[in-house]
Every structure is written in C-alpha cells, then in structure tokens.
Amino acid sequence: MKMEILPDANAVARRAAEVIAAQAREAVAARGQFLFAVSGGRTPWLMLRELADEEVPWDKVQLFQVDERIAPAGDPDRNLTHLQESLLTRVPISPSQSHAMPVEESDSEAAAKAYAQTLEKLAGAPPVLDLVHLGLGPDGHTASLIPGDPVLNVMLADVAITGVYQNRRRMTLTYPVLNRARSLLWLVTGADKAGPLVQLHAEDPGIPAGRVSQKSSLVLADTAAASEFINH
Template sequence: MQINVYSSAEEVAHEAAQWISSLAKSKIESKGSFSFAISGGRTPWEMLAKLAQENLPWEKINLFQVDERIAPEGHEDRNLTQLFQVLQGTRLMTRLNIFPIHVISENLQEACEEYAQHIEQITGNSKLDLIHLGMGADGHTASLIPGDKVCDVENQMIALTDQPYQGRQRMTMTYPLINQAENILWLITGEEKKEMLVRMLNKDPEIPAGKIKQDQAILMTDLL
C-alpha cells in the first residue's frame, strides 16, 4: 500500500481531493468516464467540498455510495443527507451523476440487488475506478462491522448488516465488490484510530479493515 502522511486532517482532505481530481481526469481522458464511491465522515466531506472546486467535466463522473444507514429520506443519520449538504450550491448538484443507495425501498434485499445491478450497468463489469474508505475506532470499514454476518458475504456485491450498529441497520458494499476496485483510497484521521490503523496495515483478519486488499490502495493519514 502507498502511504502518504500529512500534518492534519485538513491537509489530508486537500491532498485527497487533488489526487481524486487527477485520477478522474486521467480516466475520463482514457475511457470517457469516471466512477467512484464515497464513504461518509468528517474528513471525506471536507474532501468532497474541496473536490467540488475543481474544474472537471462533472457530467462524466458517476458517484456511488459505499454504504448507508436505513433511515427516512432526508434524515440527518443518512450519509446522503450529509453529502447533499456539502454539495448544496455547487456546480456538482446539477452536473454530477449521483446514485443513492435505495434504503427507503419496501424490499431492502431487492434494493441491494438493484444497486449492484446498477453499478454493473454503469461500469460494465462492477469494477469501480475508485472506492473511498474510512475506518472506525473498532476497525470497521464501510458498514462491514466486527462480528456481523455481513463480513462473511461472498455472493453479493451489496448486502444488509445482520444487526443494527449505532442504532441503525446498514446497507453496504461487501468485500467482493470493494476488493475488485481498480483503486482504493483510505482516509484515516483521528488519534482514536491509531491502534486499528497499525492492525489494518498488518492485514489483521480479526478486524474488517484488515481484509481489504492493499495492492491497489493508497492511504492518506495524519497518524503515522
């Protein structure tokens, strides 16, 4: 894994936005589009706000969600709600192709299958150009939660968590989808994550983050 260390979370967000912008330009030039998925979190939202200032052909960029809480539309618990707040008033709101996870569907299992199919239709092979990931202080990433059966899913690209986590059931990308991404970008900031970061870098299979492939990954952090 490529590791880039910065002095602050703000610098991590800035450098990540620059890196994504460069990758997007390269992919659009080579194949005409760029597809990536974003996780929630304070530093990622700062990154997205900075990315929104870049001069990119946004209509050729497809943005997916890595995971989402099962909550009503517009609820503050939803990553999508936070994402829209970040982008409100920017050019991205009208030009970027945003594909929300349908957690308000009456049949959530079907919604998982439909989202996976949609990713396949857009990408042609379910291989996203970039997946952004964060990590919790317990070693979870996306909504792959320690001890949850969702971590054992091998035959679905999108799946539901078996149990609520922090009060909400989740819908998430699974290892089969994440690990085939062309690029994975880790943004990990905050002192409370230092121990788990070491375990992740050592590929500790006891934490969900430790089972993400590292050969196509870059880590941006303020912790090392």
C-alpha cells in the same frame, strides 16, 4: 499500500481532493468516464467540499455510495444528506449521475439487489469501480463491514444489508466489489484510529478493514492517526 502522513484532517481532505480529481481526469482520458464511490463520515465532508473546487470533468462522473444508514430522506444520520450538502449542491452533476443507495425502500434485501444491478449497468458485470474512498473506524470497520456482522461473509453479492450497528441497519458494498476496484483511497484521521491503522497497514484479518485488498491502496493519514509510524 502507500501511505502519506499529513499534519491534520484539513490537510488530509485537501490532498484527498487533489488525488480524486487527478484520478477522475485520468479515468475519463482512458475510459471516457469516472466511476467513484464515496463513504460517509466527518473527514469526507471536508474532502467533498475541497473536491468541489478542483478541476473535475463532472459531466463524465458516475457517483456511488459505499454505504448508507437505513433512515428517512433528509435524516442527519444519512450519508446522502451530507453528500448533497458538501458536494452535489456545489458542482455541475446531474441527478442521473448520482446514485443514492435506495434505503427508503420497504424491502431492504430487494433494494440491495437493485443497487447491485445499478452497479452492473454502469460499471460492468462484475462491476469495476475506478476509485473507492474508504474510512477506518476505531473498531476496525470500513464501509459498513462491521466486526462480527454476517455481512463480512457475503462473497456472492456486491451489495448487502447489515445488522443493527449504532442504532441503524445499513446497506453496504461488500468485499468482492471493493477488491475489484482499480484504486482505493483511505482517509484516516484522529488518535482513536492509531491502533486500527497499524492493523490495516499489516493487512490484519482480525479487523474488517484488514481484509480489503491493498494492491492499489493509498492511505492519507493525519499525524494523530499515524502516531505509531511517526514514533518508530
């Protein structure tokens, strides 16, 4: 794992946008497309707005969600709502290139299987994404891989449904597809992430994030989140 420590959340967002744009150009040059999955959360909204101003071959991008709350279309709880506002309305990407998790379907388990099939269709069998953006919760969760949830044990499916967490069930990518990704980009901001960031860096399996492979990971952290690394 590599780590860069930046002054604040805005600097993290700007640097993340630069990294994503560079990887997009490299992937398109090497393989003709860029397969990118994005998580939810406030720091990513800043990142996505910055990304809209970067030089990205948008016509060759396939955009996926890492996780999504099971909620109605347009609900402020939905990651898609913020993805649309922050990025999709600002860049020349067609609806056929943006793959929202189908959380409005009545059969969530079937919907998860359908999303896994979408991944296979576009990213191979088994799917290999070029870049996955991840966040880190104060409780050590990443994606919607939540402490104590049975979803942590899903190893034979790339997409799964969680139990209730913060009043919502969720659809999430699972460890197998995250660990196959060519590259992982972690955005970690805020003092409440300082402890979990130490555990992530140590690959501590005691938190869900610590069980994600770190072989091709870059962590962008602000000084508040990285305080344990700055002070020692």
